[in-house]
Amino acid sequence: MATRGGKLFHRIKINPPQFFALGFLLLIALGTILLMLPIATADRHHLSFIDALFEATSAVCVTGLVVVDTQTTFTLFGQIVLLCLIQVGGLGFMTLTVFIALLLRRNISFEERHLVKESLNQDSYQGIVTMVRFVLLFTIICEVIGTIILGIHWGDEFGYPKSFYYGLFHSISAFNNAGFDIMGDFSSMTAYVDDPIVNLTLTSLLLLGGIGFIVVADIFQKRKTRKRLTLHTKVVLWMSAVLVVSGTLLIFLLEYGNPATIGNLSWNDKLLASYFHGVVPRTAGFNSLNTADLTLGSQLVTMALMFIGGGTGGTAGGIKVTTFAILLFAVWALIKGKQEVNIRNRRIPGDLVFRAFSITTYSVLLVSLFVFLLAITEKGAALNYIAFEVLSAFGTVGMSLGLTPDLSESGKILLSILMFMGRVGPITIAFALAFRIRKTAVRNPEERIIIG
Amino acid sequence: MATRGGKLFHRIKINPPQFFALGFLLLIALGTILLMLPIATADRHHLSFIDALFEATSAVCVTGLVVVDTQTTFTLFGQIVLLCLIQVGGLGFMTLTVFIALLLRRNISFEERHLVKESLNQDSYQGIVTMVRFVLLFTIICEVIGTIILGIHWGDEFGYPKSFYYGLFHSISAFNNAGFDIMGDFSSMTAYVDDPIVNLTLTSLLLLGGIGFIVVADIFQKRKTRKRLTLHTKVVLWMSAVLVVSGTLLIFLLEYGNPATIGNLSWNDKLLASYFHGVVPRTAGFNSLNTADLTLGSQLVTMALMFIGGGTGGTAGGIKVTTFAILLFAVWALIKGKQEVNIRNRRIPGDLVFRAFSITTYSVLLVSLFVFLLAITEKGAALNYIAFEVLSAFGTVGMSLGLTPDLSESGKILLSILMFMGRVGPITIAFALAFRIRKTAVRNPEERIIIG
Ligand SMILES: [K+]
Ligand SMILES: [K+]
Numbered sequence: 034m035a036t037r038g039g040k041l042f043h044r045i046k047i048n049p050p051q052f053f054a055l056g057f058l059l060l061i062a063l064g065t066i067l068l069m070l071p072i073a074t075a076d077r078h079h080l081s082f083i084d085a086l087f088e089a090t091s092a093v094c095v096t097g098l099v100v101v102d103t104q105t106t107f108t109l110f111g112q113i114v115l116l117c118l119i120q121v122g123g124l125g126f127m128t129l130t131v132f133i134a135l136l137l138r139r140n141i142s143f144e145e146r147h148l149v150k151e152s153l154n155q156d157s158y159q160g161i162v163t164m165v166r167f168v169l170l171f172t173i174i175c176e177v178i179g180t181i182i183l184g185i186h187w188g189d190e191f192g193y194p195k196s197f198y199y200g201l202f203h204s205i206s207a208f209n210n211a212g213f214d215i216m217g218d219f220s221s222m223t224a225y226v227d228d229p230i231v232n233l234t235l236t237s238l239l240l241l242g243g244i245g246f247i248v249v250a251d252i253f254q255k256r257k258t259r260k261r262l263t264l265h266t267k268v269v270l271w272m273s274a275v276l277v278v279s280g281t282l283l284i285f286l287l288e289y290g291n292p293a294t295i296g297n298l299s300w301n302d303k304l305l306a307s308y309f310h311g312v313v314p315r316t317a318g319f320n321s322l323n324t325a326d327l328t329l330g331s332q333l334v335t336m337a338l339m340f341i342g343g344g345t346g347g348t349a350g351g352i353k354v355t356t357f358a359i360l361l362f363a364v365w366a367l368i369k370g371k372q373e374v375n376i377r378n379r380r381i382p383g384d385l386v387f388r389a390f391s392i393t394t395y396s397v398l399l400v401s402l403f404v405f406l407l408a409i410t411e412k413g414a415a416l417n418y419i420a421f422e423v424l425s426a427f428g429t430v431g432m433s434l435g436l437t438p439d440l441s442e443s444g445k446i447l448l449s450i451l452m453f454m455g456r457v458g459p460i461t462i463a464f465a466l467a468f469r470i471r472k473t474a475v476r477n478p479e480e481r482i483i484i485g
Numbered sequence: 486m487a488t489r490g491g492k493l494f495h496r497i498k499i500n501p502p503q504f505f506a507l508g509f510l511l512l513i514a515l516g517t518i519l520l521m522l523p524i525a526t527a528d529r530h531h532l533s534f535i536d537a538l539f540e541a542t543s544a545v546c547v548t549g550l551v552v553v554d555t556q557t558t559f560t561l562f563g564q565i566v567l568l569c570l571i572q573v574g575g576l577g578f579m580t581l582t583v584f585i586a587l588l589l590r591r592n593i594s595f596e597e598r599h600l601v602k603e604s605l606n607q608d609s610y611q612g613i614v615t616m617v618r619f620v621l622l623f624t625i626i627c628e629v630i631g632t633i634i635l636g637i638h639w640g641d642e643f644g645y646p647k648s649f650y651y652g653l654f655h656s657i658s659a660f661n662n663a664g665f666d667i668m669g670d671f672s673s674m675t676a677y678v679d680d681p682i683v684n685l686t687l688t689s690l691l692l693l694g695g696i697g698f699i700v701v702a703d704i705f706q707k708r709k710t711r712k713r714l715t716l717h718t719k720v721v722l723w724m725s726a727v728l729v730v731s732g733t734l735l736i737f738l739l740e741y742g743n744p745a746t747i748g749n750l751s752w753n754d755k756l757l758a759s760y761f762h763g764v765v766p767r768t769a770g771f772n773s774l775n776t777a778d779l780t781l782g783s784q785l786v787t788m789a790l791m792f793i794g795g796g797t798g799g800t801a802g803g804i805k806v807t808t809f810a811i812l813l814f815a816v817w818a819l820i821k822g823k824q825e826v827n828i829r830n831r832r833i834p835g836d837l838v839f840r841a842f843s844i845t846t847y848s849v850l851l852v853s854l855f856v857f858l859l860a861i862t863e864k865g866a867a868l869n870y871i872a873f874e875v876l877s878a879f880g881t882v883g884m885s886l887g888l889t890p891d892l893s894e895s896g897k898i899l900l901s902i903l904m905f906m907g908r909v910g911p912i913t914i915a916f917a918l919a920f921r922i923r924k925t926a927v928r929n930p931e932e933r934i935i936i937g
Contacts, residue, residue: 287861329860329868337853360846367843383839390842391819394812397849401789408781409739416781417868 054457056125057093061453064089064118073111080106083445090449092118094456095126095348097212097318097431098422100438100445104215115213116205123209123348126456127168127246168246172208179204179238186230207238210348212318212431219438222309226321227302232309239317240277244269245344264379265355269344272354273315276338280311283334284327293326314338316350318431324421325434332417332434339428340396350429350455352396359389399458400427403451410443411436422448427455506909508577509545513905516541516570525563532558535897542901544570546908547578547800549664549770549883550874552890552897556669567665568657575661575800578908579620579698620698624660631656631690638682659690662800664770664883671890674761678773679754684761691769692729696721697796716831717807721796724806725767728790732763735786736779745778766790768802770883776873777886784869784886791880792848802881802907804848811841851910852879855903862895863888874900879907 067073068085080088084100091098092115103112183200184193191199199215206213214221225231241249251266285307288294295303309321314335327335342351363374363386374381400423407419418436425432426448440448519525520537532540536552543550544567555564635652636645643651651667658665666673677683693701703718737759740746747755761773766787779787794803815826815838826833852875859871870888877884878900892900 329866329871330857333853333857333860333868337857363843364847364850367847383835387835387839387842390839390846391815394842394845395816395819398816401785405782405785405789408785414781415867415869416785416872419781420868 057122057453057457060093060118060121060125061086061089064093064114067114068107068111070110073108073114074106075108075111083442087445087449088115089118090452091431092211092213093122094350094429094452095119095123095209095211096350096426096429096452096456097206098426098433098437098448098452099213099219099431100440102217102219103213104217112202112215116202119209119211119213120205123211123242124168124172127172127347128165164250167250171246171249172242175208175238175241176201176204179207179234182230182234186234203235204238207235207317207319208242208348210239210243210317210343210350210429212313212316214319219433219435222319222321223323226306226309227298229305232305232321235317235319236309236312239319240273240312243315243317243343243347243349244273245347245349248344248347264377268355268358268376272358273344276315276341276354277308277312280314280334280338281308282311284310284331287328287330287334288322291326291328294322294328294331310335311338314428314430314432315341315343315354316428316430318425320432324432329417332421335432336421336424339424339430339432340400342428342430350427352393356389356392359386360393363389395458396427399451399454400424403427403447406447407444410441410447423451426451429455509574509905509909512545512570512573512577513538513541516545516566519566520559520563522562525560525566526558527560527563535894539897539901540567541570542904543883544663544665545574546802546881546904547571547575547661547663548802548878548881548904548908549658550878550885550889550900550904551665551671551883552892554669554671555665556667564654564667568654571661571663571665572657575663575694576620576624579624579799580617616702619702623698623701624694627660627690627693628653628656631659631686634682634686638686655687656690659687659769659771660694660800662691662695662769662795662802662881664765664768666771671885671887674771674773675775678758678761679750681757684757684773687769687771688761688764691771692725692764695767695769695795695799695801696725697799697801700796700799716829720807720810720828724810725796728767728793728806729760729764732766732786732790733760734763736762736783739780739782739786740774743778743780746774746780746783762787763790766880766882766884767793767795768880768882770877772884776884781869784873787884788873788876791876791882791884792852794880794882802879804845808841808844811838812845815841847910848879851903851906852876855879855899858899859896862893862899875903878903881907 065082065085068088069080069082071079074080080101087098087100090096101107103115107115180197180200183203184197185200187196187199190196202213202215205211212221216222216224222231222235248266248269251263255262281304285295285303288296288307289303290296295306298306306321309319310327310331313319315338324332324335340351341357342353343349345353345355358376359374359381362376362381366374373383374386403423403426404416404420407414407423408416411419414436418434421432421434422436422440424430429452437448517534517537520540521532521534523531526532532553539550539552542548555567559567632649632652635655636649637652639648639651642648654665654667657663664673668674668676674683674687700718700721703715707714733756737747737755740748740759741755742748747758750758758773761771762779762783765771767790776784776787792803793809794805795801797805797807810828811826811833814828814833818826825835826838855875855878856868856872859866859875860868863871866888870886873884873886874888874892876882881904889900
């Protein structure tokens with residue numbers, strides 16, 4: 034199968050990342066058409082092509098930025114179309130990540146093959162089937178549990194069986210890190226700021242979906258065999274914990290005296306809301322506080338978390354926690370004057386450090402470019418509003434200071450492009466670098482220049 | 486001498502970058518004391534410690550951000566103190582850069598030694614003397630020519646010999662990329678927006694000072710011997726030209742219809758003002774338009790140019806054009822799926838690419854941290870105002886949207902620290918990496934993680 038798949042790619046002259054991007058584009062096109070159907074929108078209120086394209090892109094890329102309110106604009110049909118796009122987009126991303134890795138395993142380095150193999154304990158056709166089954170099973174279990182908890186909890190408020198539909202929608206949205214909600218009037222979870230069940234269920238789902246199934250597979254595996262976890266798993270778990278704790282703490286401290294957000298809440302609710310807002314930027318896109326009311330400091334913390342994102346091979350976006358971890362340890366090595374990057378008594382290979390730097394540089398340039406372009410198309414919009422929406426789109430987060438629904442047509446098109454690039458970009462680069470053709474043609478002579 | 490110098494550093498247990506930073510700190514301390522003297526300020530208006538520290542740091546680091554207006558606050562004595570700090574700071578930075586390189590030439594790689602040697606045509610004690618003489622001579626010639634041109638030009642306006650003092654002050658300020666002015670009321674060059682002589686003299690001076698004397702030395706050298714210029718020189722010249730042209734063009738396009746800036750000027754003056762504002766962010770800090778009136782797009786272009794800065798070993802700040810060039814070519818190689826970074830048929834060594842990434846990452850993290858800190862200390866300030874001043878301080882530029890004089894005490898201290906770090910940081914890192922001790926202790930076993 035691996036060989037057959039490899040041959041197929043070879044024959045149609047398309048490389049796996051391109052194949053992957055193409056699949057997403059087709060899904061977005063299908064979604065756009067479906068969302069433009071009159072039965073998709075309430076009161077037969079036809080959606081414009083650009084709005085439908087934006088919504089479909091946002092759903093497929095599990096971003097969650099919306100130009101219209103989901104609950105009031107879409108019919109049940111429209112909402113289910115969105116839900117399907119989210120589920121296929123999220124699952125597709127998760128499975129394709131390793132599908133590609135397995136397909137091309139002959140070209141990847143021994144260490145990487147070993148890592149994928151160790152995580153999945155398979156490296157054949159059987160491996161792909163096992164992996165897809167594992168991802169599907171894990172997804173379904175998480176989403177079903179979420180649906181049941183939320184469905185029962187919301188029973189009084191929405192009545193049965195409607196409460197289960199609400200539970201299903203928000204569970205799928207949370208697990209896939211999509212951040213779409215059907216609470217109406219762009220309100221997201223603001224009505225549940227002090228509701229621990231809603232807060233904890235949603236954050237658990239989005240963390241499980243966003244951590245990356247490579248980590249989940251490794252943990253399940255090692256629980257049986259009692260072998261040590263891979264460095265990858267340890268880094269993701271540690272880094273995620275550090276980010277959740279520091280995000281929560283920073284939001285708590287920065288909003289403590291802000292009456293528009295948590296200032297007037299009880300101590301417990303202050304903590305709950307801070308925790309929620311420390312977690313959602315990576316990269317779920319719900320909000321229980323009015324994001325635009327956050328202090329500029331909290332908005333910047335949120336932007337940083339959105340840029341970093343979640344784990345590789347999950348539903349999260351951003352440059353990924355592992356990339357960020359390598360950056361941090363590389364800068365630390367720099368400060369200490371060390372030549373090599375070490376994490377927890379393990380040396381990180383130089384090419385991996387190079388890749389982490391490349392992905393980050395590409396991402397910073399991309400984000401900067403789009404901030405600049407939106408500063409031109411959205412006259413009068415403040416920089417924090419523009420930067421926030423751009424980082425939200427890039428990190429496929431979906432949080433908003435409220436600018437997105439008011440965007441110009443060009444602005445909507447720009448953000449659609451960025452949502453797509455934010456979703457497929459980093460993984461494409463990572464793969465391009467990993468599977469880079471080793472053969473060297475005639476090399477140029479070397480010459481140094483002076484920098485810094 | 487090289488050996489003696491090396492032994493000296495070894496004996497006092499301080500490495501050259503630390504020695505360099507210490508010298509700057511002592512100079513700042515001296516400047517702070519002098520500026521706090523009653524005779525330094527007009528009407529015996531005593532400067533507070535924090536304001537004096539800020540001004541001294543800004544002068545020594547040739548930044549040009551000011552918390553008080555230079556002309557109305559300082560006496561002639563105070564202004565001359567500032568001028569001396571600027572000249573010593575600028576010259577010191579230029580000479581120390583290669584002084585360190587020559588001192589440690591035994592530890593630097595063969596290629597780098599060759600590059601420094603080729604640029605200076607010397608690699609001994611004689612080399613240091615030649616180099617310092619060359620830098621001094623070049624500085625004096627440029628500043629004298631600038632003083633004469635501006636002194637004559639401003640004769641009618643200020644009267645002789647005062648006009649020559651004005652010429653001297655602004656020539657020194659321009660050549661050293663300091664951006665201090667004595668035009669009063671924070672007005673900088675706004676009165677001369679349509680004056681080609683002032684505009685072209687100042688931009689020529691700041692470009693000559695900012696391009697880095699390594700390039701100047703190389704050009705002087707090669708003009709005699711008719712050999713090909715080093716790749717370093719070519720990259721600096723090309724990249725500078727690209728940045729000047731694209732900066733000018735972008736400002737022109739973005740401000741064309743803005744009546745608060747160039748909207749009501751003639752076509753020629755529009756171009757002149759755009760050229761001035763395309764050049765000054767790298768990193769002179771003058772302005773002929775009211776910076777706060779620029780469109781957000783132009784402000785962002787300015788911020789990007791401030792971050793990039795000028796040439797290594799000159800008076801400019803920022804990550805430097807060579808660093809930026811390597812980044813661009815590295816991302817380009819990435820997109821093309823190439824394994825190596827090539828510029829103009831020359832291969833850039835991997836460790837140099839790694840250094841460029843490191844400097845940039847460190848800089849982005851530093852800038853982000855300070856934007857965040859100022860967002861906390863400066864309540865109510867808009868993000869573009871904060872980001873602009875932070876990038877201006879980091880890049881030792883000195884342009885301002887007007888926030889600096891209104892900063893809180895903590896804000897002033899933060900920006901002082903950042904001006905210092907922006908000046909000594911990138912070069913310290915570059916040297917630390919270049920002279921990194923090669924010996925490897927017990928190495929950790931290698932392990933890969935998955936990123937992107
Ligand atoms: K999302
Ligand atoms: K400056």
